[in-house]
Amino acid sequence: MAFFRPTSFSGLQTLWKYPMFWPVPRRQQLFAVIFHLPNRKHVKCFPFTTTSQSAIPVDPKATHMLTTKTRSKGRDGEEKEGRAREDTSSPHPFSLFSAGAAKRRSKNQEELLMISKKNGIRPPEKPLSVAEWEELRGEFKRISKFEEVMLEQMIKCNSSIDVAKSLLSMVAMRKGDISYNLLVKYLALCVRQEQMAEVYDVYDIMKVRFKTLETGAYSLLIKGLSGSNRWREALSLLEEIKKVMIPSKGNYGDCIKGALNNQEINLACELYHEMLAKGLIPNLDTLQVLFDTGKCVKDDQLKSELLGILLYLRENQLYPGEALMQSIKLWFESIPGEKWQGHLTTIKNSGKCPVCNQNLEAIHLSQEEYNALKEKIIKDVIQGTDTFRKTTPQELKEFQNFVENHPPYDIVIDGLNVANVSNKRSQSQTLLDVVFHLAQQNLRLLVLGRKHMLTGSHSWKRHIVAAMQKKADFFFAENVSEDDPFLLYATLHSGSHCKFLTRDLLRDHKACLPDNLTRHLFFKWQRGHQMVLSHYWPGKRIKFQPILTYNTVVQTTGDTWHIPYDEQLVERYSYEVPTKWLCLQRK
Ligand SMILES: [Zn+2]
DSSP: OGGGOTTTSOSSEEOTTOGGGOSSOOTTEEEEEEEEETTTTEEEEEEEEOSOSSOOOOOHHHHHHHHSOSSOBOTTSOBEEOGGGTOOSSOOGGGGGOSSSOOSOOHHHHHHHHHHHHHTOOOOSSOOOHHHHHHHHHHTTTOTTHHHHHHHHHHHHTOOHHHHHHHHHHHHHHHSSOOHHHHHHHHHHHHHTTOHHHHHHHHHHHHHHOSOOOHHHHHHHHHHHHTSTTHHHHHHHHHHHHHHSOOOHHHHHHHHHHHHHTTOHHHHHHHHHHHHHTTOOOOHHHHHHHHHHHHHOOOHHHHHHHHHHHHHHHHTTOOOBHHHHHHHHHHHHHSTTTOEEEEEEEOOTTOBOTTTOOBOOBOOOOHHHHHHHHHHIIIIIISSTTGGGGSOHHHHHHHHHHHHTSOOOSEEEEHHHHHTSOSSSOHHHHHHHHHHHHHTTTOOEEEEEEGGGGSOOSSSOHHHHHHHHTTSEEEEEOTTSOSHHHHHHHHHHHOTTOEEEOSOOOHHHHTTOOSHHHHHHHHHHHHHHEEOEEEEETTTEEEEOOOOSBOOSOEEOSSEEEEEEBOTTOOEETTOOOOEEEEEEEO
16 A cells, blocks of 8 residues: 555545555445545545446435425414324435434525525436536536535435445545535435445544534434444444433434334333433334334333323323324234224214213313412413513513403403414404404403504504404503413413413423423313414404314323324314324223
8 A cells, every 4th residue: 555655645535546456345336535644644445335337316206305394384374283294204304414303404405405406506317427527517616515515416316326426536536535514415315325335434434534523424323323233333422412412302213213123122211211301302203113113022111111102192292193103003902912902083072982982081170270280380481581581570560460450351362463364454453353253242352462553553553453442451562572471371360261362382381381290281271271263254254263172182091092193194283183083992
């Protein structure tokens, strides 16, 4: 190797002109590149191998997956939650890049994809020679990050890794080195295509070249390694992440899958409990792998873990998707000697299960439960510093006095939220219609408004606001204040008969709730007290969703389990609950 001394080759060099020095005897090797590591006087070989000389055609399905939004907006701009979002057993391509909990493209990726779209950059279908790449690069010479843009497109189009390798070959020739960013993008492509030999190579190179990696690379390596024979190395990487931050639920999920694939059930359960202790909510596909393992491995500890998962779903108001639900069903039916039978059903407003004729748990809170919840909410959510960051203590005090000095309400209305349900009518006219509709039923109403509603603007005409004030009490908060704490306070203060009207899900407050029991009571109270305007035809008809009488959470009587689940591809609004159930009975 004297020929390749650092003096004659600085940094990364291509060896492809000298096939006799190719370091790893792999068939169909295209080229190899070497790294010069200045502190070690050592040359590391980085063989890029090829699996095929011809490029794999672009997978149109994969491209489609990349463009599928994980969360879509519904008819009124409301957020929808679909099962496609979480319950996929195969990794979502962009989850490969998830550094934290968020499975979104990074700003950098968005930017690169924008550049490629704007300039019409598409990956070639076959590997190019260095000269061909240089020529292509010349056509886009105004683009400073050509290689990054191109690799990002290759990830998007799921290009053959041979095409990517031919690009890296050009970079190595040109710059004598391959940057961290390019290596990570190449790694993403390899992980996605489960090109394990390449994943190992990139990992080994990175270990030597970089002291630490950022979380995106760690996440990719964990995903890649956990499904391979070197799965234990994924655990070491998880430990590395833990030194600086909380790993993502995806990181844990990958390690749990790695452990389960290798029959290390105790280890998988330890990791599962560790992630819960860190406040991470597992992905549904992670839970599914646990149930699938339970079907094959008969182990009492695993059985109690799986029952624990069902209670966890209950406490956190989580709904399995169809795939997880099927795994739960098959697991129950496989328990020796227990003779469980599962049926899928739809439960109507009566709350009676048509399969076993049992009534589901009522949504009603006992007086004790109600009082406990009210006390906790007022203490932890309303007076808690976090939620009130947008409301001053003076305004809160003013509002509390206001509520004290009025008789209890029947309905508390989130004025701005209701005013925005229609884009066909002005905000004040929409709110007026709803207030008049409810006032006809002799209900005592409180509308939470904002001070800007009093300025006589085009959207908020003075005479309309004045007309509404004859039918309902109004409290006008500062324009920047958050409505939710006022809504919760006034509703809880009025007593358990009082309902509230909004399409908001009050999501932010769940995190402030101190324990599982309070969370469970809060969800139950919310579902039993939240009115949602489901249909509004201006001037004609106003319709509210019926408030359910039964509790839509996982529930058991010992001899039965009822599990609400989300159907595949059926999206529901965030304020809606599933109507499909798995009924399990012990025969
Ligand atoms: Zn049933």
